[in-house]
Amino acid sequence: MSFRVDGDDGGHVWRIPFAPPSWTSLSDAERARWENCDHLITIALSKPRPGYSQMSSFSVPLANLPIRETIREWIKTQPRHSYMVGQEWAALESVDKSALYTQPNGMELTAYRVFARLMQAEPISRTTPLSISYLPWLRLAPVPRDSPFHWYTPQTTEPAIFRALLAYLVxxxxxxxxxxxxxxxxxxxxxYLKKSDPASAYFPLSDVLMAGNGQFEEYLAVAGVTGDYTELLHHMRYMATGYAQFIIDGGGKIEGDEDQFAQAIADASRNLVAEDAISVRPLIIAKEWLFRSKFPERNWHFVNQIHGISEELGQLVKIEYAVTRLSDLRSSVRSPIPLLMAVTTDSTAELLVRARMIKAKFPDIVLRIALITDDAVINARLVLGFSLLEPLVGASDLVLLTGLQLANTPS
Structure with missing residues (x-):
């Protein structure tokens, strides 16, 4: 069977919506496979969730599926991890999910509540057609808010993983x-997955599917054209089963949710030795230097961006210090400047939910947020890790910014 489905002479194809199959319509053999997958996932989610560094070693044998060029090129541009687990977990924990099983439109209500929690705004329905970046010929029809679109109503006899994947695809x-x-x-x-066990760990679905190296996207593309989502569901079940077995076999490691922001930075510096910390001398630069430099206009914009970020973050955290790179401050090229903000907070969950929105609001800053801990060694490694995120930049290029009035209301 060929999985290459392209638009007719470059024309557009409208995606066929997903219609969830009934559990009772499945064969006994299929139901047994789902039940086995569900059993393994229940065991896996009772164990600690793996950290991002541990997830880097997650893989499963993959079928020889032809992946179209646009998907393969898109996959190359995507990070191995979404770094969204912390935000998603915090939103899930803070949203009222009571309607999910008690009301006929419970999934729709919950989805809109989740959106409002994530975006800190009323849900904005998509009223125009949409195309996918790696499938420009495939069109998604608009879905008005007042029109149901195959909202899923689960059956009580379904395994949790079956109902959860159907809901995801809807x-x-x-x-x-x-x-x-x-x-x-x-x-x-x-x-849906946690309904049977509210204390279970969060399932990192994005990272699990990314381990398929484009197969999920290829199956999804084909299903959108043919209307047959069977192979896609089988692939997702296979990846979920593989992840569960990975955890059961010891792939998991405790990773506190409060460490999600620091994880990307800490991973980069995890192999540093003590001598590295001794040799690094971050330069300390005051705000006034930025305005006496060769590029005062660009640096004024940089400082104003930091003030804006500080106003947003200051509602949730105390900003202890900010770090950037001297090479960026001295560059004549107007490009996004990386900035690490080390913070302390008692509102970790709220920070997890709102951080992405804050980052998106200030596109000229590549913002990374790290939570300061009680361990001085870990804190030092966060700073070192920041410099190592760019291979061509040495740790000696770090700049510790001072006098930026990193407070709730910068003047």
């Missing part, structure tokens, strides 16, 4: 919102 294929559809779909997925 949202992801409809793409009802202008933004945040992937995160809403993954949170709904976990809401």
């Amino acid at each position: 949202v992801i294929t409809a793409h009802p919102f202008k933004d945040g559809n992937g995160r809403v779909a993954r949170i709904i997925f976990n809401a």
